[in-house]
């Protein structure tokens with residue numbers, strides 16, 4: 001009998017199944033299109049103790065009880081479809097693990113529905129792409145604690161290991177695991193956008209060629225920016241197109257697609273009232289990139305400076321701006337998770353989250369150690385920017401950060417994530433901002449009232465009458 005099963009043998013499911021089998025766990029595999037299961041078995045069955053199955057019935061019958069079934073199919077309706085097909089074949093206490101990028105709202109609903117039917121449901125984030133799934137992903141499981149206990153050994157064994165710790169930890173009940181994965185992906189969007197803005201400035205602001213920029217990213221990857229995304233940026237820039245002989249980057253269409261996790265993160269931040277500017281700008285930047293035809297037309301019509309001619313001495317300032325903006329994106333993402341924890345009554349441990357993102361996942365980076373250390377030293381930290389390490393890091397980067405944004409604005413190079421991150425930083429460090437004026441305007445046109453700095457209560461000025469102030473509470 002197999003100890004666990006995976007249904008959904010595309011990139012993620014196939015590699016996760018191989019990872020589990022390579023770790024000595026007998027596993028049953030299934031895919032809606034049975035020919036893919038056959039292909040999988042033909043290619044990989046020698047790697048471990050696999051049982052290939054054609055139907056869901058066979059799949060379920062191949063598993064020890066209580067059954068543990070990982071569903072790794074396209075997020076959304078397909079997950080509901082697979083669960084609906086599995087349900088009549090399962091017994092009380094069997095465990096379904098949705099390991100795809102499901103929306104946490106769906107996960108909360110599915111957990112409630114399946115619990116009512118006597119089944120157990122784990123919604124687990126898995127990050128690392130194809131290579132991570134095979135060799136060790138970062139895993140973010142949510143759901144009933146006792147159900148997690150029954151998959152913990154397998155999950156912690158197959159996860160990436162950093163400094164002897166698995167990049168897998170129980171996140172919390174119902175949708176907590178998928179929530180944390182959603183924010184992970186939001187941060188991934190921000191990180192990628194910031195890198196793209198740095199590339200744009202190097203390429204079009206300073207005018208460096210692709211090999212020179214590749215060397216810069218290699219160099220940055222040896223310092224405090226060291227991360228998977230910086231490393232693969234250099235690799236992508238190094239690739240030459242076999243057909244044209246040009247750098248591949250120059251023949252890739254400049255439209256960024258998106259499957260939804262970044263958008264959900266931004267939407268959720270709006271609901272929670274968290275100022276998630278970096279990630280949201282990154283989502284909008286992908287939307288703007290999608291308007292390729294409009295941009296082509298506008299490029300010949302709308303006035304503005306032509307980029308070029310920035311000094312090469314700006315390279316290190318761009319590195320500093322990238323680092324500071326990245327700190328802001330993470331600070332905002334962690335603030336959002338703290339707000340969600342309060343809303344949903346989840347006991348999210350911020351230092352632990354940074355720890356399980358140190359390996360296996362797309363946003364793995366050297367500076368996640370610093371985040372863990374900051375939360376360990378200051379468990380009640382309200383904002384990462386307030387941690388002494390990050391206060392100092394941003395303080396020493398900020399002259400360069402401002403200089404880069406000024407240069408970009410003068411050059412007409414759009415840097416929405418760099419500049420919105422700095423705007424957040426400047427807004428956050430102001431004891432008194434300009435929202436008093438907004439309150440005055442709201443009270444003027446809608447009698448929405450305002451509070452005063454010098455006494456308690458709500459007040460309204462009779463703007464259109466005698467101009468006197470009245471207390472309204």
Ligand SMILES: NC(=O)C1=CN([C@@H]2O[C@H](COP(=O)(O)OP(=O)(O)OC[C@H]3O[C@@H](n4cnc5c(N)ncnc54)[C@H](OP(=O)(O)O)[C@@H]3O)[C@@H](O)[C@H]2O)C=CC1
Pocket residue numbers: 007008009010011012013031032033036072073074075077078081082099100101102126127128129130259
């Ligand atoms: N690709 C990546 O880098 C990452 C992906 N993820 C997430 O992991 C999950 C799997 O991703 P990935 O491996 O890329 O695969 P895809 O998201 O491309 O999904 C393809 C798989 O879903 C199955 N499927 C689609 N519709 C249905 C349906 N209605 N009923 C049953 N099965 C269905 C397909 O079966 P069939 O062969 O029959 O079409 C196939 O096995 C997704 O939620 C994704 O967002 C998470 C981290 C990284």
Ligand SMILES: O=C(CO)[C@H](O)[C@H](O)COP(=O)(O)O
Pocket residue numbers: 101126127128129185188257258259260261262362
């Ligand atoms: O989850 C992932 C990595 O952690 C996926 O790679 C992610 O789905 C990619 O998202 P998008 O297609 O929206 O860029």
